[in-house]
Amino acid sequence: MAVFTPVELSDITAWISQNFKIGEATKIRGIHGGIENSNFFLDTVKDGKKQEYVLTIFERLSAEQLPYYLELMRHLANKGVPVPKPIENNQGEILFSLKGKPAAIVSKLPGLSRMQPEAKHCAMVGEMLAKMHLAGKDFPKSQENLRSLSWWQETIPLVLPHLNSAQKDLLTHELATQEAFFTSSNYDMLPQGASHCDLFRDNVLFDSQGSTDTSKDQLGGFFDFYFAGTDKWLFDLAVTVNDWCLAENKQDLDPVRFDALMQAYQSVRPLSKEEQASWPLMVRAAALRFWVSRLWDFYLPRDAQMLTPHDPTHFESILLSRRSL
Known part of the structure; x- marks a missing residue:
């Protein structure tokens, strides 16, 4: 949620009032963090009441x-999953143009992120992730995860020149392992559907x-679906576990958090025997995906206001830890 395209209140006041039924825009401020899109909190006033988007x-x-992303959010919101709901303009559209680029407005969820999650937070996330997967089973659109194997194959050659020999060996060996896994019969049998693919602590x-x-915490919702795609649900679960269930050393899995999240997920959607067998390779795949992405963002960055690459x-440390499972 960096800011690549600055927007001032004066840029959108007339646009909001002429195209939407959400009231008068009163404040806009850039959201710090993230690295993909330009994001802003937008305050409006309608009938004397403040609204947030x-x-x-x-x-x-x-x-x-x-x-795909916007209609998936609308589908899940209509199914009762707590996610941002896209706002329609006066023509019933949820995708529009602003400053010559695609844009959208969504509802703002309540609450704060918990960057030091307890087991109960992990359990809430696991349960809702399973409910989200099942709620998306009848979502009619399909779009591949754009940061999956083919993207790794394209991106790794671009970052290899920046790495030392040990990192190059690790990256190329893991890619070969995942290429074999992704073409296996066991992988083909894994259930799939609409997946968030980026459910980190700062997206909940x-x-x-x-x-x-914090003992009174209730799940406010999941957001930032712009890495979502049709993928194996087990991959979505592995991405989530790799961030939510870290031990104090920030690389190994904490058994208490891990058990809480996995038990809550499986209370809604038990894992198949193929999923259980594929778990060690899938948590490695989830670690590889984000190592490659962060290498790309770090060594081949784009200019942006408020951008801090991860x-x-x-x-890299998480992948090394998962390879020892």
Whole structure:
């Protein structure tokens, strides 16, 4: 949620009032963090009441790719999954143009992220992730995960020149392992569907109803679906586990958090025997995906306001840890 395309209140006041039924825009401010799109908190006033939204200008995704993400969010919201719901303009559209780029406005979820999650937070996330997977079973659109194997194969040659020999060996060996896994019969049998593919701690909110007591936390919702795709549900679960269930050393899995998340997920959707057998390779795949992505962002960055690339060595360490499972 960096800002590549600056937007001032004066840029959107007339646009909002002429095209939407969400009231008068009163404040806009860029959201710090993330690295893909330009995101802003947008405040409006309608009938004397303050309303809050999130405005996103898409920097990499095309107008042809975006309907999948926006319509998936609308589908899940209509199924009762707590996710941002796209706001329609006066013509009933949820994708529009702002400053010559694709843009969308979605509802703002309540709550705050918990960057030091307890087991109960992990359990809430696991349960809702399983419910989200099942709620998306009848979503009619399909779009591949754009950061899956083919992207790794394209991107790894670009980052290899920046790495030392040990990192090059690790990256090329893991890619070969995952290429074999992705073409295996066991992989083909894994259930799949609409997946978030980026459900990190900063993409989940917990609402304590104004209290500072985290024991009162309830799940506020999942957001930032712009890495979503049709993928193996086990991959989505592995991505989530690799961030939510870290031990204090920030690379190994903490058994208490891990058990809480996995038990809650499987209370809704038990894993098949093929999924259980594929788990060790899938958590490695999830670690590889984000190591490659962070290497790319770190060594081949784009200019942006408020952009701070993530440290790629974090997921290098996680991958090394998962290879020992």
